[in-house]
Amino acid sequence: MAFKEALQKVLQLEGGLRLHRNPTEDSITYAGIYRKAHPDWQGWAYIDRGKEPPFELVEDFYYSNFYKPFEQVKDEKVRDLLFETAVNLGIRQTVRLAQRVLGVPTDGILGPQTLSAINGASPEEFIKDFTLTRIAFYAALANKNPRKYALYLRGWINRALEALSWVSLAS
Template sequence: MAFKEALQKVLQLEGGLKLHRNPTEEAETYAGIYRKAHPNWKGWEYIDKGETPPFELIEKFYYENYYKYFDVNIDERIKDFLFETAVNLGVRQTVKLAQKVLGLKPDGIIGPHTLSVLRNANVKNFIKDFTIARIAFYTALANRNPKRYAVYLRGWINRTLEALSWVS
């Protein structure tokens, strides 16, 4: 699936083009873009005036902050799964998780060795193992800080399984 199609699926998981506030967050989120983490996103100027940001700003945000790191010569299913995961976990944590699954030293950097191993990975096995590792990561996070994260655990698992359904 190409970037624009993958982005549409990610936006569905993020709740669409809506402004909302999550219970444990300090600021609002629009189309999955959290204001506190991304206060300089140009879309906030539109939202603050009561307007809808141009979709091109959303596309640019997701490409520049997440997709471009995986826009390399790897299997499209892996690329899409990593992109979707990065939107939720961040690029560095996503790469570390992928590296652990691949048996590599998890440094969070997509270097030539990581790319080579990723290109040669059995796609079905990688997706299966990455799904399990991702759910384990979320579970450990919720167990470490239940007050803050337990409320999200079911949603994170459901999101992972939904993303798995597109790439399987």
């Protein structure tokens, strides 16, 4: 699926183009963009004036921050899965999970060795193993800090399985 189609699916998971506050977070989120983590996003100026930001700002944000780093991943399904995961976990953690699956050093950097390993892996095997590793990561996170993360665990697992269904069904 192309970036714009993948973005639509990610935005569905992020609750759409709406403003909200998660119970364990200190700031607001719009279209999955957390203000505390991304205070310089240009869309906040619109929101502060009570207006909806132009969709292009949302699109540019997701492309630049989460999709573009994975553009050299040859398999579209793998690229889309890494993009969606990065939106939820960040680029470095997503790359670390991929590196664990691939058996390369886990430094969180998408360098030539990691990129070569991703592109050389069987997409079907990588997608399966990555999804299982991702779910195990979520479970470990919730077990480590249940007060903060236990309430998100079911949603995180459902999100991982939903992403798996997208890339498994994609042609």
